[in-house]
Amino acid sequence: xxxxxxxxxxxxxxxxxxxxxxxxxxxxxxxxxxxxxxxxxxxxxxxxxxxxxxxxxxxxxxxxxxxxxxxxxxxxxxxxxxxxxxxxxxxxxxxxxxxxxxxxxxxxxxxxxxxxxxxxxxxxxxxxxxxxxxxxxxxxxxxxxxxxxxxxxxxxxxxxxxxxxxxxxxxxxxxxxxxxxxxxxxxxxxxxxxxxxxxxxxxxxxxxxxxxxxxxxxxxxxxxxxxxxxxxxxxxxxxxxxxxxxxxxxxxxxxxxxxxxxxxxxxxxxxxxxxxxxxxxxxxxxxxxxxxxxxxxxxxxxxxxxxxxxxxxxxxxxxxxxxxxxxxxxxxxxx
Amino acid sequence: xxxxxxxxxxxxxxxxxxxxxxxxxxxxxxxxxxxxxxxxxxxxxxxxxxxxxxxxxxxxxxxxxxxxxxxxxxxxxxxxxxxxxxxxxxxxxxxxxxxxxxxxxxxxxxxxxxxxxxxxxxxxxxxxxxxxxxxxxxxxxxxxxxxxxxxxxxxxxxxxxxxxxxxxxxxxxxxxxxxxxxxxxxxxxxxxxxxxxxxxxxxxxxxxxxxxxxxxxxxxxxxxxxxxxxxxxxxxxxxxxxxxxxxxxxxxxxxxxxxxxxxxxxxxxxxxxxxxxxxxxxxxxxxxxxxxxxxxxxxxxxxxxxxxxxxxxxxxxxxxxxxxxxxxxxxxxxxxxxxxxxxxxxxxxxxxxxxxxxxxxxxxxxxxxxxxxxxxxxxxxxxxxxxxxxxxxxxxxxxxxxxxxxxxxxxxxxxxxxxxxxxxxxxxxxxxxxxxxxxxxxxxxxxxxxxxxxxxxxxxxxxxxxxxxxxxxxxxxxx
Numbered sequence: 001x002x003x004x005x006x007x008x009x010x011x012x013x014x015x016x017x018x019x020x021x022x023x024x025x026x027x028x029x030x031x032x033x034x035x036x037x038x039x040x041x042x043x044x045x046x047x048x049x050x051x052x053x054x055x056x057x058x059x060x061x062x063x064x065x066x067x068x069x070x071x072x073x074x075x076x077x078x079x080x081x082x083x084x085x086x087x088x089x090x091x092x093x094x095x096x097x098x099x100x101x102x103x104x105x106x107x108x109x110x111x112x113x114x115x116x117x118x119x120x121x122x123x124x125x126x127x128x129x130x131x132x133x134x135x136x137x138x139x140x141x142x143x144x145x146x147x148x149x150x151x152x153x154x155x156x157x158x159x160x161x162x163x164x165x166x167x168x169x170x171x172x173x174x175x176x177x178x179x180x181x182x183x184x185x186x187x188x189x190x191x192x193x194x195x196x197x198x199x200x201x202x203x204x205x206x207x208x209x210x211x212x213x214x215x216x217x218x219x220x221x222x223x224x225x226x227x228x229x230x231x232x233x234x235x236x237x238x239x240x241x242x243x244x245x246x247x248x249x250x251x252x253x254x255x256x257x258x259x260x261x262x263x264x265x266x267x268x269x270x271x272x273x274x275x276x277x278x279x280x281x282x283x284x285x286x287x288x289x290x291x292x293x294x295x296x297x298x299x300x301x302x303x304x305x306x307x308x309x310x311x312x313x314x315x316x317x318x319x320x321x322x323x324x325x326x327x328x329x330x331x332x333x334x335x
Numbered sequence: 336x337x338x339x340x341x342x343x344x345x346x347x348x349x350x351x352x353x354x355x356x357x358x359x360x361x362x363x364x365x366x367x368x369x370x371x372x373x374x375x376x377x378x379x380x381x382x383x384x385x386x387x388x389x390x391x392x393x394x395x396x397x398x399x400x401x402x403x404x405x406x407x408x409x410x411x412x413x414x415x416x417x418x419x420x421x422x423x424x425x426x427x428x429x430x431x432x433x434x435x436x437x438x439x440x441x442x443x444x445x446x447x448x449x450x451x452x453x454x455x456x457x458x459x460x461x462x463x464x465x466x467x468x469x470x471x472x473x474x475x476x477x478x479x480x481x482x483x484x485x486x487x488x489x490x491x492x493x494x495x496x497x498x499x500x501x502x503x504x505x506x507x508x509x510x511x512x513x514x515x516x517x518x519x520x521x522x523x524x525x526x527x528x529x530x531x532x533x534x535x536x537x538x539x540x541x542x543x544x545x546x547x548x549x550x551x552x553x554x555x556x557x558x559x560x561x562x563x564x565x566x567x568x569x570x571x572x573x574x575x576x577x578x579x580x581x582x583x584x585x586x587x588x589x590x591x592x593x594x595x596x597x598x599x600x601x602x603x604x605x606x607x608x609x610x611x612x613x614x615x616x617x618x619x620x621x622x623x624x625x626x627x628x629x630x631x632x633x634x635x636x637x638x639x640x641x642x643x644x645x646x647x648x649x650x651x652x653x654x655x656x657x658x659x660x661x662x663x664x665x666x667x668x669x670x671x672x673x674x675x676x677x678x679x680x681x682x683x684x685x686x687x688x689x690x691x692x693x694x695x696x697x698x699x700x701x702x703x704x705x706x707x708x709x710x711x712x713x714x715x716x717x718x719x720x721x722x723x724x725x726x727x728x729x730x731x732x733x734x735x736x737x738x739x740x741x742x743x744x745x746x747x748x749x750x751x752x753x754x755x756x757x758x759x760x761x762x763x764x765x766x767x768x769x770x771x772x773x774x775x776x777x778x779x780x781x782x783x784x785x786x787x788x789x790x791x792x793x794x795x796x797x798x799x800x801x802x803x804x805x806x807x808x809x810x811x812x813x814x
């Protein structure tokens with residue numbers, strides 16, 4: 001497989017996964033807002049700031065908008081073409097990458113992505129956004145699900161599929177850390193509110209943002225307990241959006257690409273991924289809280305970035321062609 | 336949808352011998368469209384457009400800064416060619432391609448046709464598409480033009496004429512296949528009874544030809560399509576063909592030349608490529624020889640060609656044969672190499688660079704069609720009878736300054752075809768035909784081709800960049 005193609009497939013998968021996660025995050029927090037009383041400017045800022053912070057675009061947001069209101073935040077995270085992490089930008093980037101590898105993905109996958117792109121670019125998207133905002137985000141999520149389902153059902157299991165999965169799982173792991181981290185930034189009215197109604201509502205929103213609400217409750221019946229939620233989202237061996245699950249899949253895919261046995265490693269990406277996986281396999285939620293949830297999640301994000309970077313170096317990095325040098329060499333050979 | 340008010344206005348009409356009188360091979364279609372209500376027609380039309388947009392069957396227009404993706408306007412009424420007409424076209428095109436390939440081999444080797452005085456040498460040697468670097472180079476199987484998209488038109492008598500030979504990187508074949516797929520979806524019941532010859536084997540024929548020109552024997556050749564990239568207006572087509580053939584699509588930056596061999600850069604290191612179907616013009620193909628500023632090409636590709644390590648379709652230097660001036664000489668080539676008379680005639684053409692033609696052309700610019708020898712896509716063209724005084728004056732100056740760069744032709748009143756024109760219903764619009772020819776072990780022509788239609792009333796320009804649309808083209812099994 002061409003290095004350039006592997007790179008495009010990887011980013012296509014990352015961007016579509018990112019678009020879906022942002023759509024879910026925004027929608028859940030919009031619903032959460034309905035549960036509050038006396039929403040004023042200060043409260044709105046408290047509510048939305050963590051979200052912007054979690055996507056890592058806080059400074060970009062405040063360059064553009066004065067206040068964090070529902071309107072400005074939603075616009076920024078959904079339609080803003082200048083925000084590289086808005087839903088629109090992610091879908092455009094996913095499609096642009098898909099266009100470069102159209103011969104490598106199936107027609108069904110391409111059409112799904114293109115349909116979502118055409119929808120977002122059309123007046124219908126705005127209209128739906130204004131009349132039925134939940135349906136709007138639903139559409140985005142459904143297209144992403146369809147895309148992933150089609151990848152599962154129509155793509156040959158070859159190297160291309162492995163890179164697709166590498167992109168999807170690394171992005172998903174990263175997003176789960178960020179969703180969980182939001183709770184760290186959310187302020188409670190006072191210390192006595194810990195475990196109170198607002199606190200519980202916020203934790204439930206976190207679970208919903210990670211599509212984990214029902215899965216969590218199947219295991220921990222109606223017990224909304226921060227330590228258990230963190231444990232579930234970080235360490236669950238079976239929940240497909242937990243960090244551990246994603247890193248495990250990532251590790252498998254990386255080894256499939258190289259053909260190296262799981263117990264060994266053949267490049268830096270595999271070494272880093274294996275190390276992170278064993279930390280997750282043998283870690284405990286007590287340790288996480290000892291270190292501090294936010295610090296822990298920050299560290300995981302850095303680790304994921306390193307794995308992404310070394311995967312790029314191992315398979316996708318094209319040392320730029322030195323055109324002038326090449327031309328000289330070839331001209332000498334002509335003589 | 337009815338043809339009751341349809342008029343032919345004195346043009347040769349593909350469907351109607353005379354108003355109200357349908358030609359036999361269109362009979363079935365006429366009946367089908369007669370039964371179709373306006374609403375059903377509109378519904379099918381919109382469904383087809385939407386399916387093109389969703390599938391991304393688009394080309395990019397750069398006239399505005401946006402680089403907008405557009406679909407090629409598609410007309411639902413197919414153009415029908417009966418079997419006997421098609422067999423004539425087939426014979427004519429095969430003859431032409433045989434002669435062109437012999438000409439190119441000759442020009443890049445012994446140049447007998449010049450030495451025998453059939454074509455004045457200055458025309459060939461002064462052509463900017465004549466590539467000295469290819470002199471004496473043997474290309475695999477001696478084929479130069481592997482893929483050709485010859486443009487054909489019909490005059491007011493219905494006589495087929497060759498308008499130009501596109502022997503460089505002709506595009507548009509993906510529309511032939513996509514248009515057919517769209518028609519099958521829109522009129523599923525029509526096809527089983529209509530007796531239309533299929534076009535779907537094009538990609539197979541193409542791949543077979545590409546493997547045939549592989550310089551390596553004894554192993555399965557590695558084939559790739561070389562594209563200028565995702566921003567090229569025909570990028571959709573490059574992907575489409577790569578997908579249909581199951582070969583890699585590569586950009587210049589994916590390739591490197593080492594020891595006169597071409598390699599692509601993969602996740603597992605360098606892999607040798609044996610055959611390249613390139614969709615980049617000569618000028619941009621190899622910056623170490625041609626345009627040094629090209630970022631699209633591969634330095635050293637020409638070295639690989641000269642060393643015989645790569646099959647390249649089409650070969651470097653075919654432009655010299657489809658130069659509009661060389662077009663004038665194609666009938667002579669056919670006579671010279673094959674000792675035959677051309678089956679498909681040229682449009683009558685004048686060369687301003689020839690003394691006797693120069694005076695006629697320069698004095699009759701208002702009656703002639705003048706074309707720049709090296710432009711494509713309908714640019715650099717004067718339509719004398721419809722042109723303003725300023726345009727004519729401009730061409731007067733340009734032609735007298737550089738006669739070698741122009742040809743002139745009598746205007747042909749292109750045949751017309753019923754075409755859906757919004758509220759006006761069906762009206763006649765001018766059309767041409769571009770069949771796709773593959774020259775490998777033998778010469779294969781996909782039955783049909785791209786019928787382009789000038790959608791603007793009275794217009795003769797069919798290019799998609801200038802308001803042209805397309806029709807599905809049916810070649811029938813029967814007369």
